[in-house]
Amino acid sequence: MATATRVPQASTWDCGLAAAASVLGAFAPRAAATLASLTASWPHAPFVWTVDLALILAEALRDAARVEYCSRVVDAVNPALSALPYYAASFDACSARLPATFAAARRAGVLVSERRALLDEVRARVERGALVIALVNSAQLRCIHAGCLHWRAADAARDGSAPPVYTGHFVTVTAFCDASVALLDPARGACAAGCAVGLADFEAARACDGTDDDLILIEPAH
Numbered sequence: 001m002a003t004a005t006r007v008p009q010a011s012t013w014d015c016g017l018a019a020a021a022s023v024l025g026a027f028a029p030r031a032a033a034t035l036a037s038l039t040a041s042w043p044h045a046p047f048v049w050t051v052d053l054a055l056i057l058a059e060a061l062r063d064a065a066r067v068e069y070c071s072r073v074v075d076a077v078n079p080a081l082s083a084l085p086y087y088a089a090s091f092d093a094c095s096a097r098l099p100a101t102f103a104a105a106r107r108a109g110v111l112v113s114e115r116r117a118l119l120d121e122v123r124a125r126v127e128r129g130a131l132v133i134a135l136v137n138s139a140q141l142r143c144i145h146a147g148c149l150h151w152r153a154a155d156a157a158r159d160g161s162a163p164p165v166y167t168g169h170f171v172t173v174t175a176f177c178d179a180s181v182a183l184l185d186p187a188r189g190a191c192a193a194g195c196a197v198g199l200a201d202f203e204a205a206r207a208c209d210g211t212d213d214d215l216i217l218i219e220p221a222h
């Protein structure tokens, strides 16, 4: 089974590339690209979309893994994202290039699925050895372990009445427990117990407006 170790992000925008480097390290440790090499060769900084990561993974892993990209919106940028402040800078810059990226991803072997991957399926596939990169609103994540403040910075910044502001972030799902999911976060190391998020919080964070329910499932080919 592929075991992922956390790759810390090096700047504010490269959490997705860090998550990809973590997955590459798990599936192809000898050939793994480092975050520094992914960042240096990334032509669209500071913008990284989920389908970009699927393409990077499929091109790097080739026959070593199967890569499936699930999203409610495929082959183009969801026009509704233009209304979110988070996407203000990237929307125009990226909406023109994304259709070609989807085509390249399909050519590289990515299975592009226009659907929300349901939690039971994600759990079953992780239990069979898959790693999963999920796009979440990190402002909605809470570690279940007592005393752990991971992901709670947003709590301190608001009075509790306003909904969390959308902050798109890539995390890697490594395991499921009965009522929680273990995550690697490029932005921060885990607490001693290993940071985990309740299933309802995880579902809410990935279903938030802005994510399109984006998810990449990476499974060993054999």
Ligand SMILES: [Zn+2]
Pocket: 143, 144, 145, 148, 149, 150, 190, 191, 192, 194, 195, 196
């Ligand atoms: Zn924790």
